[in-house]
Amino acid sequence: MKNILFVLLMLMGPMPLLAGGPKADVGDSLKIQEGVASYYGRKFHLRKTASGEIFDMERMTAAHKNLPFGTMLKVTNLKNDKVVWVRVNDRLPQNSKRIIDLSRAAATEIDMVKDGLAKVKIEVPDQATVNLLMSHYQGNKPEDIRLRIYEEPILFDKMDLCMIGFEIDLAEKVEVSI
Numbered sequence: 407m408k409n410i411l412f413v414l415l416m417l418m419g420p421m422p423l424l425a426g427g428p429k430a431d432v433g434d435s436l437k438i439q440e441g442v443a444s445y446y447g448r449k450f451h452l453r454k455t456a457s458g459e460i461f462d463m464e465r466m467t468a469a470h471k472n473l474p475f476g477t478m479l480k481v482t483n484l485k486n487d488k489v490v491w492v493r494v495n496d497r498l499p500q501n502s503k504r505i506i507d508l509s510r511a512a513a514t515e516i517d518m519v520k521d522g523l524a525k526v527k528i529e530v531p532d533q534a535t536v537n538l539l540m541s542h543y544q545g546n547k548p549e550d551i552r553l554r555i556y557e558e559p560i561l562f563d564k565m566d567l568c569m570i571g572f573e574i575d576l577a578e579k580v581e582v583s584i
Contacts, residue, residue, distance in 0.1 A: 445513030
């Protein structure tokens, strides 16, 4: 009986890490960058972008230094927590201090047109996009982009453990030495 209790105690030892420990913030893994955003509009309206498409300042698009064209991004204005979804279709100059340029429509959506600049957080839609970006960069990702993979932990309560066939007298004094 003591051996069975010892085995059960050893199995239950790491359980607080799984059942009661902090859950990995999967949402945080989707944040890839934080910094200053600006917007562009009339001067570039109806001109060709780096991707070859025509820039329309009324569409939800953005310019980024190096994210692949077509990447969907969630941009959050950290001053007011307003959010807009944009698609990367243009390039910022490599020496730019900004992390993203939004179309005028996107900038309006997060209420940054008046200020011209805003501190923002950039996220991708899901873990699959993080995986695609990791594959795209093949170990050469830019230093200012953060890509993380979290595996969702399996969480369970201690009572969920199936102990059918075991009777344990927890009142019995048991000495365990390791």
